[in-house]
Amino acid sequence: MRLYEYQMKFLLRQAHIPVPEGDVISTPDDAYRIAVELGGDVVLKAQSLNSSRLPGINMKIAHTPAGARDVARRMLSDQLENQPVRQILVEAKAHIQQAIYVTIITDYTAGRPLLLASLEGGKDPHTMTWDNSDIFSREYINPVTGLHLYQANKIASDLDFPHSQWRSFVEIIHHLYQCYVHNDAEKIEINPLVITREGYLLAVDGKMHIDPHALYRQPQLAAMYDSSYETTLQAQARHTEVAYQSFEGQIGCLVNGAGMALTIRDMLHHYGEETSVHPACIVDAGSSASPEEIAAGLRLIMAHPSVQVGLVNIFDGLVEADLLAGAILHTWHELKPTIPTVIRLQGSGAEEAQHMLAAADIPNLIVAKTLSAAIHQAIAMATRSYA
Secondary structure (H helix, E strand, O other): OOOHHHHHHHHHOOOOOOOOOOEEEEOOHHHHHHHHHHHOEEEEEEOOOOOOOOEOOEEEEOOOOOOOOHHHHHHHEEEOOOOOOOOEEEEEOOOOOEEEEEEEEEEEEOOOEEEEEOOOOOOOHHHHHOOOOEEEEEOOOOOOOOHHHHHHHHHHHOOOOOOOOHHHHHHHHHHHHHHHHOOOOOEEEEEEEEEEOOOEEHHHHHHHEHHHHHHHHHHHHOOOOOOOOOOOHHHHHHHHOOEHHHHHOOOOOOEOOHEEEEEHHHHHHHHHHOOOOOOOEEOOOOOOHHHHHHHHHHHHHHHHOOOOOEEEEEEEEEHHHHHHHHHHHHHHHHHHHOOOOOEEEEEOOHHHHHHHHOOOOOOOOOEOOOOOHHHHHHHHHHOOOOO
């Protein structure tokens, strides 16, 4: 779950990390009022969950309250990523002397948080070379013992941090880690953390991603979720607790597990490249998918407007495959779809499941025994060249 910048900064304030003065607004008159309170020289940032900060486009500067109102009026009538701008963060302009990049991310491969810092703050991190030790100082954090003082000091030393701000920087790193842990974050990024002309440290911009599986114990964060930009299918997926991604292809995929989702996507892109066949959506019912989750996933792919062919690939040893086959057949009779669908079920009870699906004698429901066969059959159907 991604947070808006203003939501992240609320959490940073709670963690005693200094951020610029400001507030989020939704009308031009509110922008005027906040600019008056801040002395007139302000930065206005259109709030989006996905956009990078683009000076002059979704981030603009105003030097007077009247200018802030005019800028806000234009921004609120504009769109970002085909979505209307509904909120703007208005903040006091910081006089930047030095910009630093600091982030804590969950490294799932290493099984622990990774602290990264660089003197090249303010840049898009995707343009940085992550493996370049000359750019980044990095420290892995033991999740049991937490961040140690020597690690924060090492980061400051690697960056040749000014001694006048050393202690403040180390404190901010510790507070950032506490904010990361307390809020069940997967990523918390300050970009940039700046040293101002007056010698203060400020978290001027940043991003924060919350582990969605931890929201049951984070009611404050769950209440921050903005569902106004969701499509009907995204909302349906969230309510049924299955992962859903929409693309621009022709094949709707139902799988169980993130690894299977990546495999299906890559295979479809590889084998479907020649005929321009790609996934229309991928629904992940979870590694231990229940019959109810499989049924919910099938409803999602059948409701997707660009799906021409369904592809179900479930490999499960925790739930009997014949139970999943029963859920598929029940949902199929309920929906009565006209979309041809290839189904591959493997795991405990797979033979019984295949017999059940074959005995149902549904013309546009095809059973495949291997993943490769299922992929090729789905692509052939999408290109109208039935194998």
